Amino acid sequence: MESAGMDWAAVQTVVWTLVKIMALVVPLMLGVAYLTYAERKVIGWMQVRIGPNRVGFQGLLQPIADAVKLMMKEIIIPAGANRGLFILGPILAIAPALAAWAVIPFTDTLVLANINAGLLYVMAITSMGVYGVIIAGWASNSKYAFLGAMRSAAQIVSYEIAMGFALVGVLMAAQSLNLIDIVQGQAGGLHQWYIWPLFPLFVVYLIAGVAETNRAPFDVAEGESEIVAGFHVEYSGMAFAVFFLAEYANMILIAALTTLMFLGGWLSPVGFLPDGIVWWLAKTGFVLFLFLWFRATFPRYRYDQIMRLGWKVFIPITIVWIVVVGGMMQTPYGYLFH
């Protein structure tokens, strides 16, 4: 096959896109590293401990030390494991966690791919994250890992429905699937943010987001005290670290999406201050703090309680509120829901 037929412009586009992807992924990975540091510090303070303080000033180099340690460790593949799928598990966990970031806007111009069905794309890509967990659990050929995978599959499929319905409310209010349009629909100050008209959906989305990322108090897939470490019990070294990276990248993603859809993204809360990425970072950081706060506060849910909350509480709430929003839009008070 001769290369002369290939468009030179297409090659340039691909290379330029790869450069942009690197510019997105590297800060994201740094963010993940320092989120683990923040988590240990914040939970440490909440439990009247100090947290990491040995490596570097105030322990600031701790995440780097952890990463180096994990890279040096051997990746052990259990004798009875399904070799190919065992390696594929972590890859399938991290790939969707990173791919979803392609459509996340940081300001109205700073976005890798501004596609018009951005919200749908995010939902579709994040729904694939569960494969990493299921495949890892099955390929490990371990009862604990398999139990973790089964729990995770049921949990993620259940909460995805509530999450999807919460997003339906957002797209009804914004009348667009484009994430930039959704943020711009909230322009005009704090009182215009969708958190107010869609408050029940905001709460459902946030809690379902915690469940989707398998974070405490919904971490039955890991459940250290019940099933050792769940789906990643057989993983070591970098293969384990990749699961870790995926979980934290997903956490930041959910926080970013909550910011974009309910908290006005990069928009400033008051008129006299300029909009900018600073607001995006501050709001996302706040939502991430909520994630850490939940973990330090709540005991783990029992499995049947998780299922009940997802199916019997969240889904009815979201359906009722979608009908309320749709109905109110037909009344003279519809402007309150835009």
Next chain:
Amino acid sequence: MSYTTAIFYFFAAILVFAGLRVITARNPVHAALFLVLAFFTAAGLWMLLEAEFLAITLVLVYVGAVMVLFLFVVMMLDINLDKLREGFWNYAPLAGFVSVLLVIEMALILGSRHFGLDVMAAPAPHPADYSNTKELGRLIYTDYVYAFELAAVILLVAIVAAIALTLRRRKDSKYIDPAEQVKVKRNDRLRIVKMGAVKREVSGVRGEEKNP
């Protein structure tokens, strides 16, 4: 060969390979995972057709939900493939006949006579702000609203029927109503017994554990 054509052949090759592996893989879990790959690649091809809503829905519904439950079941079952493959050659002639019939039917319809470029020209590419999702939604809720609602009701009936058929109340279930659970007071669970302090004679001091 343009960039789009190259992508098409790349996706098509993966799709055909994955489709073949679904029926040739010995391990049912592998077969299910190849089906996931096939769905995902098909979604990529639909994206090339500018049908982004259908492509994303295919990933969202089939890859994200249906196949997860499918894998769930396949992983739990202990499927003996050798038993399933018994009598393969007995059924081979009938299966061959049916597949030849299917190929002929598809060739009759999908041949270049009806779908060639001279009959159906390639559609003009839409501008960047064209929303496939919006167009689809508009059609479903205006021109095809009755068909759409009918399909929805039929699905609802199927859901209710499936639940009604499998619903059974187990007698040994330990289910507790959470509304009852949260009403629990301390006195229902805990009884504090006051005991006077009793001094016990200690005959010998047992070795205390000392931390080094």
